[in-house]
Amino acid sequence: MTGRPEILFPLFAAVETLKGVGPKTAQSLAQIDLETPRDLTFALPHSVLDRRRRDSIQGLDLPAIATVEVTVGAHRPARNRGGAYRINVSDQEVEFQLVFFHGRSRYLEAQCPEGSRRLVSGKVELFDGVAQMVHPDHIVPLAEAEDIPEFEPVYPLTHGITQKTMTKAVHSALDRLPDLPEWIDAGQIKREGWMGWRAALLAAHAPRGLDDLSPEAPERTRLAYDELFAHQLTLALARQAERTHKGLRSQATGRLQSKVLAALPYRPTGAQARAIEEISTDMASDQRMNRLLQGDVGSGKTLVAFMALLVAVEAGGQSVMMAPTGILAQQHFESLQPLAEDAGVVLELLTGRDKGGERRAKLAALAKGDIQILVGTHAVFQQDVVFQQLRLAIVDEQHRFGVRQRLELAEKGKGADVLVMTATPIPRSLALAQYGDMDVSVLDEKPPGRLPIKTAVLSTERMEEVVNHLRRAIDEGRQCYWVCPLVGESEVMDLTAAEERFKHLRAILGEGIVGLVHGQMPPAEKDAAMAAFQRGDTKVLVATTVIEVGVNVPNATIMVIERAEIFGLAQLHQLRGRVGRGSAASTCLLMYQPPLSKGGRRRLEVLRESEDGFRISETDLQMRGAGDVIGTAQSGLPRFHIADLERQAPLMAVAQSDARALLATDPNLASERGKAARVLLWLMKQDQAIRLISVG
Structure with missing residues (x-):
């Protein structure tokens, strides 16, 4: 596949070749990313005038x-x-x-x-x-x-462009639409009653009322599907390319796993058993595993991860688990330690803190194969870290971990399997958009014995009651988190808010009982404050959201979140998940400053009613939109012009299975439909995919 197919040339000409577009207009259009006739045909009208x-x-x-x-x-x-x-x-x-x-x-x-x-x-x-x-x-x-016209489409404009100019340019671009071969499966077209690509675009530019502007209009659904299908085809090609790299076959013997299961006080949940089975099957094949383990707060990811780490050891190799920070690595290490003792395997921790002789000794043991499971931070990427035979790498918290790091890690162990764990339940449509190249295992059940967390919503005017409630809990030997809001964009102001609250609580509850952590502290101080809380020396930890990810203090049973209405839903759900980790009943108090906006009230109500992270994340997606839910800047989420991820989630799932099915029967896209799909990839500017095919 050498270059862009000739049939698309007219759509990729300069925008000045269109009627009524001179150099100045072209400049204005470029401001809103309209640089070719193709871009104009995808700029659909956002409203319609009834004339x-x-x-x-x-x-x-x-x-x-x-x-x-x-x-x-x-x-x-x-x-x-x-x-x-x-x-x-x-x-x-x-x-x-x-x-x-x-x-x-x-x-x-x-x-x-x-x-x-x-x-x-x-x-x-x-x-x-x-x-x-x-x-x-x-x-x-x-x-x-x-x-x-009886109905006149209204287009989004920019400075220096009138409706008249825009309409003329769009019509001129539509005149160039070629008849392209069909890339969608014939059965699906028939089932949905969709028109062809060209007819759908022409219809989308000629709405006859408001209904024609909704994402549910058949012509818009068809065009949205084209975008999603092109995106999923790109991910499926990446997945196919990834799979041509031979992996290592790691066959579980069950020798070590059975010891751990026998020592557990409970049986794994159905979801845990299913995930362990899926991971073991992947590891036993000679293709490299690239799997995402999605688990809600408290769904028992640790056990599943450890079972996977053991498969590598049972197969005679080593495995590594990586966390984004030293504290989290330490925590994983502590929670895996008892399991490692049950299994009788050597578990070791490697972070940036290991210096000198201690570090050299660990590296030597690793290279000899004496350390079977390593837990660490990205310090395990360094040149001098060599494994005897790395078979599995587990990465915790994908968000701080891009595709590049996934590949670097896999390089450490030639052909090592990769498992990514995330504790943020992501709605299915977004998970497919972001991790469509991966296979997904979902933990959606809580292990037995986890008590539900009681969630209450109160106004900040009842601060005194809350503090009294705290005092009683502390007298009973309980601990509490107190999360302060992020005030505005300035960390200095956040700091003041947290420090004020710290002083206020210290004055009431007494010296030495209240600790403080915030983003501006030197890492060593932050660690010390966290450690004091973990040991139970301090009873209340006042914090900005640095505790969102991963801290584990089973004795902490109360979570107070101030100004809860300004936090996102997923964030509130993550924070709440810091309590309810022990055997005692836990409470989460969401404090808001009246009056509440409609959105603020809805968010707090959803939290009060549900502990299901997946349901909460779906609501979050409907309320805020895709970019905000994962934070567009680092999300790696594609930008779709027509497809609407919030409202067209089911289409994404169909697009994924369709793309994978097409490649399964036609890996080189050489059939008639395969060739049509290549044209689609060029049309949708999926350069990455095009490189993968031309190499393949």
């Missing part, structure tokens, strides 16, 4: 757009410069005025001679009790009535 004929403006709910046939009456030129030039006109029932500012008599007398009949269209408003149409959009002789 159907009426007999009269009588009875209209003003202001409104109207299109009527009128008889032109007297002209009343402006009395002074810049004044209004008025023309009296009458339709079948009433009189009204056409108004022009800076109107030139000569031009207007030629346009609308007194006594002539004209078709006018524009916005009619009442001014001092008189109906007026100021600067009509259209004035044409009856013979040219056809020039005014």
